[in-house]
Amino acid sequence: MQKSKKKLKTGADALLECIHKHGVKYIFGHPGGAAIPIFDALVGSPLKFILTRHEQGATHMADGVARATGRAGVVLVTSGPGATNTITGLITSQMDSTPMVVITGQTITPMLGLDAFQEADVSGISYPVVKHSYLVKNVHDIPRIVKEAFYLAESGRPGPVLIDIPKDIASTLFEPNYDVAMDLPGYHVPSHGDPVAISQAADYLNKARKPLLLIGHGTVIANAGPAVRYLAETMQIPVTNTLLGKGGFPETHALSLGMLGMHGTAYANKAVVGCDLIMSIGSRWDDRIVGRLKDFCPDAIKIHVDIDPAEMGKMVVPHCSIVGDARLVIEELNTQLKKGDTTDWIKQINRWKKQFPLSYKKHGGLKMQYILDELYQMTKGKAVITADVGQHQMWAAQFCKVDHRFHWITTGGAGTMGFGMPAAIGAQMARPDALVVAVVGDGGFQMTLSELATAAVNKVPIKVLIMNNRYLGMVRQWQNLFYDDRLSGVDLEGNPDFVKLAESYGIKGFRIKRNAEVHKVLAAALAYREGPCVIEAVVEKEDNVYPMIPAGAAISEMVLGPPKKKMAKPVGST
Amino acid sequence: MEKMEKNESHAISLLVSNKPGVLIRVALVFGRRGYNIDSLVVSPTHDPRFSRMTIVASGDLPTLWQIIKQLNKLVDVIHAHDHTGEIVVERELALIKVKCPADQRTEILQITEHFKGDTVDLTEDTIMIQVTGSSEMLDSMMVMLEKFSIIETVRSGKLIMARGHEST
Ligand SMILES: Cc1ncc(C[n+]2csc(CCOP(=O)(O)OP(=O)(O)O)c2C)c(N)n1
Ligand SMILES: [Mg+2]
Numbered sequence: 001m002q003k004s005k006k007k008l009k010t011g012a013d014a015l016l017e018c019i020h021k022h023g024v025k026y027i028f029g030h031p032g033g034a035a036i037p038i039f040d041a042l043v044g045s046p047l048k049f050i051l052t053r054h055e056q057g058a059t060h061m062a063d064g065v066a067r068a069t070g071r072a073g074v075v076l077v078t079s080g081p082g083a084t085n086t087i088t089g090l091i092t093s094q095m096d097s098t099p100m101v102v103i104t105g106q107t108i109t110p111m112l113g114l115d116a117f118q119e120a121d122v123s124g125i126s127y128p129v130v131k132h133s134y135l136v137k138n139v140h141d142i143p144r145i146v147k148e149a150f151y152l153a154e155s156g157r158p159g160p161v162l163i164d165i166p167k168d169i170a171s172t173l174f175e176p177n178y179d180v181a182m183d184l185p186g187y188h189v190p191s192h193g194d195p196v197a198i199s200q201a202a203d204y205l206n207k208a209r210k211p212l213l214l215i216g217h218g219t220v221i222a223n224a225g226p227a228v229r230y231l232a233e234t235m236q237i238p239v240t241n242t243l244l245g246k247g248g249f250p251e252t253h254a255l256s257l258g259m260l261g262m263h264g265t266a267y268a269n270k271a272v273v274g275c276d277l278i279m280s281i282g283s284r285w286d287d288r289i290v291g292r293l294k295d296f297c298p299d300a301i302k303i304h305v306d307i308d309p310a311e312m313g314k315m316v317v318p319h320c321s322i323v324g325d326a327r328l329v330i331e332e333l334n335t336q337l338k339k340g341d342t343t344d345w346i347k348q349i350n351r352w353k354k355q356f357p358l359s360y361k362k363h364g365g366l367k368m369q370y371i372l373d374e375l376y377q378m379t380k381g382k383a384v385i386t387a388d389v390g391q392h393q394m395w396a397a398q399f400c401k402v403d404h405r406f407h408w409i410t411t412g413g414a415g416t417m418g419f420g421m422p423a424a425i426g427a428q429m430a431r432p433d434a435l436v437v438a439v440v441g442d443g444g445f446q447m448t449l450s451e452l453a454t455a456a457v458n459k460v461p462i463k464v465l466i467m468n469n470r471y472l473g474m475v476r477q478w479q480n481l482f483y484d485d486r487l488s489g490v491d492l493e494g495n496p497d498f499v500k501l502a503e504s505y506g507i508k509g510f511r512i513k514r515n516a517e518v519h520k521v522l523a524a525a526l527a528y529r530e531g532p533c534v535i536e537a538v539v540e541k542e543d544n545v546y547p548m549i550p551a552g553a554a555i556s557e558m559v560l561g562p563p564k565k566k567m568a569k570p571v572g573s574t
Numbered sequence: 575m576e577k578m579e580k581n582e583s584h585a586i587s588l589l590v591s592n593k594p595g596v597l598i599r600v601a602l603v604f605g606r607r608g609y610n611i612d613s614l615v616v617s618p619t620h621d622p623r624f625s626r627m628t629i630v631a632s633g634d635l636p637t638l639w640q641i642i643k644q645l646n647k648l649v650d651v652i653h654a655h656d657h658t659g660e661i662v663v664e665r666e667l668a669l670i671k672v673k674c675p676a677d678q679r680t681e682i683l684q685i686t687e688h689f690k691g692d693t694v695d696l697t698e699d700t701i702m703i704q705v706t707g708s709s710e711m712l713d714s715m716m717v718m719l720e721k722f723s724i725i726e727t728v729r730s731g732k733l734i735m736a737r738g739h740e741s742t
Binding site (some may be wrong): 126128129131132133135153184185186187306309310312313314342 | 589590591594595598601602606622636639640646647648649650651652655659
């Protein structure tokens with residue numbers, strides 16, 4: 001026998017081994033010619049491959065994994081159209097800072113740039129929508145690149161990383177060295193904040209009479225929740241959260257104001273207008289929450305804690321900025337607190353809460369609000385809820401309070417219709433014991449509905465709650481409010497029978513048509529554990545989400561219900 | 575009233591990884607904010623792993639600060655720094671080809687000498703001048719040469735280096 005035969009592997013083998021070593025269980029994707037060597041290596045790999053029906057679905061599933069666990073989800077697709085189909089998922093992940101690693105097959109290196117079959121300049125296309133991307137030119141780089149990719153995706157401000165691997169590189173035999181160092185001289189992860197800035201923040205907080213904490217996705221990502229809670233409770237500071245900040249601070253807590261912003265609670269928005277200090281912890285003062293920038297808290301002290309220096313002064317110019325990990329910064333801050341007196345402020349806030357609660361009509365037609373309220377009462381915050389984009393999403397954010405990290409998954413920055421259901425699949429696979437409910441609109445659901453097959457085949461027991469209002473409801477709402485109800489391109493005529501559709505995939509279907517059925521049907525669906533199920537709720541066609549701050553308006557211009565007079569066209573973005 | 579936006583020129587120096595695609599990533603940061611790049615020089619450093627970029631761009635200051643932070647965020651950018659207002663050594667090189675019949679030669683050579691330029695090519699009726707100095711000085715020389723019909727010019731773009739022990 002031959003002595004000391006070297007352990008040769010293909011690039012693809014090494015790639016998968018590195019991914020597996022990182023602790024990944026599932027890879028979501030779709031095959032094709034340029035990726036076949038990698039798919040070949042999957043045979044016999046401990047990684048489980050989940051075949052999705054569309055590459056976009058794969059990215060949202062990986063994103064669901066990321067948002068349910070904090071660890072990167074992984075996608076594997078082929079070159080050209082396979083790769084370009086991941087762009088929507090990449091921007092969705094990038095805008096919300098979620099960790100994801102997308103691997104794309106590529107044409108063989110000698111053909112790069114020669115318009116080879118299914119060639120696309122994928123790393124080039126990816127630049128604006130990723131945290132970083134790689135085109136692998138040398139098989140020996142694979143272990144280092146994979147290591148760097150996961151580190152970049154998961155550390156600091158997380159984000160998607162793309163690795164484009166030419167087919168010949170994936171097929172090359174080599175002797176991999178897994179014990180490689182990363183080479184990232186330009187990448188630094190801030191950790192502890194500047195102590196001077198932290199004591200300045202403590203000073204401001206100790207002096208404030210009407211302080212407010214604004215927590216964003218960064219609080220969730222950094223697991224700063226317990227530290228924020230200590231801060232809020234010790235100082236008696238009310239807390240409001242962004243759409244993605246849900247789960248950073250218990251929304252059932254007496255100090256919680258729930259979500260702020262365009263469709264946030266009236267009391268959260270009133271607190272923003274009335275506060276004398278606002279401290280953002282891991283939020284980027286998105287235009288959905290600050291409204292007209294020049295009128296945003298003009299007299300309040302603004303403190304900004306964020307791990308990304310590029311967020312400082314991007315929107316709001318803070319009095320005090322602290323670049324660092326939200327948990328470490330707040331923990332340090334917590335050592336410098338002197339208890340202030342916020343009694344009057346809290347009283348005022350409690351008056352607002354009584355005066356302007358979230359509400360809806362409990363009689364009459366079937367309302368999404370009622371179904372979501374009921375869903376929340378029945379699951380009491382135990383469920384992991386994913387939401388798509390539109391009216392149902394805003395109502396889910398309003399009525400499904402979230403107390404814990406990783407229990408709320410939605411697309412915020414990109415607002416990608418079609419995200420909700422595949423994200424639920426990913427979340428459920430990553431957390432098999434969780435109760436995962438996808439709240440989706442009839443419009444958005446149809447953008448990625450083919451992934452019902454993925455849920456069915458893998459027996460992923462998600463509950464897909466389709467809010468069927470036969471409209472692209474959120475756009476109809478804008479046309480109704482700001483464009484004289486001139487409806488244009490929003491009628492979803494031709495919707496399928498969603499129950500039959502589910503059944504055609506071998507999925508259990510439920511339907512809710514009347515108020516009286518809501519509890520019973522939800523109970524049956526929640527108890528159903530044999531696989532995925534779909535609940536179609538045939539809701540009122542025309543209803544609008546309130547409160548609402550028109551885009552680009554000042555927060556004080558919030559409307560609480562149907563406006564009496566015609567509203568001006570919004571000047572803000574979308 | 576319309577907001578007055580002062581478009582200032584800024585010299586930004588970047589130390590970047592010497593890899594394909596870095597230039598595009600850098601250019602995209604400027605392009606996304608509608609910032610115009612006036613000149614750009616990329617060159618190797620004494621360490622083959624890195625390259626140096628010197629970019630002159632004009633636009634409003636807050637946007638520029640944001641752009642520099644975004645540049646620093648790029649994984650391939652080791653650091654990006656605006657040197658405007660700092661005491662740095664600043665140089666640019668220009669090659670200028672001017673129509674130069676024999677009767678104008680003396681005057682053109684006088685101008686060249688004044689700006690400490692060199693004649694690097696001479697024909698019956700053309701002259702090529704090489705000149706090095708601050709970008710402003712090069713501009714002034716161009717003004718002086720304008721009346722002689724300039725055939726073409728190539729400028730290197732601005733190079734800057736911090737003085738003394740400061741790093742660029
Ligand atoms: C991919 C994509 N296309 C278009 C939009 C714009 N958009 C935002 S909400 C919305 C309507 C969503 O309708 P539906 O899914 O039925 O939800 P509803 O608002 O009716 O609850 C549209 C078209 C988007 N966010 N994403
Ligand atoms: Mg709808």
